[in-house]
Amino acid sequence: MNNPTDINQPIIEALYCEALVLADEVRSAFDLAPARAGDEDLVRIALSVEGLRTTTRMMHVLAWLLNHRAYFSGELSEYQLRRHGELPPDRPADPEQLALLEPETCALIAETEAFHGRIARLDAAWRDRFAVRPAAIHRLRERLGREYGGA
Template structure:
């Protein structure tokens, strides 16, 4: 039961962060980016894309594992390479130093999305390890 409660809280956190990011991007980001010089504007665009990529990857992973919790998919199916948390090269990178010149609200969103992404990355690694152990115990091949 605690596992489901943790999962539900994490899903709510991700959805809340997504809604907050959407509000920021639709209400403030354009006006703030117009005040930036070219270099800062490029950094702003890159970090905004990183924010969106993190949230997209996290939500896709959470929805997949919601299906596991609901019994609609096995852990082995959920941990095939195409369903694992993606974008690690881009999303796991700590860009807080590069983002120091960006608006405070964007810095906050980036920091929180990075923390959430790293948490989900650890869960993804744990789920994959668990699936591999289950496969070895059952003796069957892992679905691809």
């Protein structure tokens, strides 16, 4: 079996650039998000709640990426990174709050949740040293065999 792939500096830099663009879109969306007529107070509350949640999500991702950048520049040891650089779990958006927001704002929130999910999977794999679990591979082969009539 080949050596497992690891996170490298170009991957972190590409993700960091992507995160900065997304964070800027979040800042713009929640700075200028218009309230719909009628339920103005409820919409403002939903914007505040989901804006804070979304901004926090992006700041967690950026902090994780900055820690990895510091590691690659020699400012953090691997021990320090593993001990203090874990990505906090996400708090998904509240469907009731989302129902009050514009579709574009909801789409941006979903994009940040998906981005956090990508980074969370990368963090988990990195913490597990990108180990492939043979049992999982065997279960997948068995499922494929049952599904397609193979071995």
